[in-house]
Amino acid sequence: MRICVIGGSRYFGRRVVERLVAAGHRVTVVNRGSTAPPPGAEHVVADRDDETALRAALGSRAFDVVLDQVCYTPRQADVARRVLVPRTARYVLTSTVEVYEHEDSPRPLREEAVDPRTVAVDLSLPWDDPAFAAAHYGEGKRQAEAVFAQDPAAAAAFAAVRVAHVLGGDDDFTGRLTHYADRIRTGEPIAVPAVNHPATYVYVEDIADFLAWLAERTDITGPVNAHAPGPLHTRDICAAVARWTGGTVVLREVKSGPVSPFSFARSYGMDNSRAAALGYPFRHTSEWLDLAVSETLGGQR
Incomplete structure (x- = not known):
């Protein structure tokens, strides 16, 4: 498969790239150039926030899957929606447990607790201000999911992996x-x-395995909670x-x-029964x- 990874230069993102390359996929890593990708991956240097530069750097490349590791705001998602969605068959966004920050429940939360198709998107907020984006991390991820889920051209082949707190490495x-x-x-x-x-938590190697596995599963769409039992x-x-x-x-x-x-x-607390039903059992x-x-x-x- 032709797989584009946005980010993928450190922590579990780098591990995902290594797994995809080892599996024989043609992997293109897009980042700002501060860190080279793992051996075997093509490197495209571009600032994802600069729509013109991103479009020029990608040239005529097209992909089977885009795995977006570093989309933190709806404004970044909106650029990706315009530049990347038309050139890929499937878009996978690495999201976060923090999308549930307003859903305080004593029971583990299933994916439908936050439906990105109904989340309001406000591109006018100061998302380019690093302090604002950091203070609104969960909201930024929630609205980023919504940008893709509410775009008819992207929604049918869009998945959002809501990653628990990661440990290890x-x-x-x-x-x-x-x-x-x-x-x-x-x-x-x-x-x-x-x-x-x-x-809820997840081991760094397990979330890398899951993301690499999900990239190959073209039939999985919508939000998926990703965490270990226990x-x-x-x-x-x-x-x-x-x-x-x-x-x-x-x-x-x-x-x-x-x-x-x-x-x-x-x-x-998240409920990971959807991931299990799809065929991926996380380790306790x-x-x-x-x-x-x-x-x-x-x-x-």
Whole structure:
């Protein structure tokens, strides 16, 4: 297959490209040029936000699938809708669990809880302001899904993968597990909300496998939740970090103010039964949590 990956230069995006190349697909990676793609992939340097430059850089290329790893706003989606949708048979957007940020439910959420066909899109908001986009990450992803889902030319072959919080890998750039390791080593308190909910997670290698698998499945459209069975609480993650680093876990409840990265005052639970029904069973968190922690923390004992 001819597969275009937008982004794909780091973390699980890079792993997806490696898997697609290994499977024999002709992969084109489009990014701004700061990082070369894995060996075997064609590299097209372009700024996806610049419609004219993106169109010129792609030239006459056409694809069977576009896998968009770095679409964060409806404005970026709108550019992609015009430039990329006409030259591909299928569009797969890497979305996020954060699209459910307003759906606080005690039960795991199924995909229909947020239907992108009914989400309002506002391109007039300051999406080009990095601070605004970061503060409205979930809303940006929700509206990006909507841009494709509401376009008749794209909707029939559009899929959105709503990715849970990702753990693992020695190239995890987020620093979230290190936050816990630093405090557990010294016994420093870890801030959590008074009512602290578990959340859904996925192992970095498993989400890369799933995205590569989905790219080949032309019959799958619409939103798909992607996460491992077995929600994790802050204390579960801390226990795994403590097993690796040693030290003492001290959780401190706070009524207001900042809390640790994997602490949630609202539920972030997803239901992955659709992925399972489509033929992809994710591994349980108990099968990989300790491995994920050891990979990321490496020799930081």
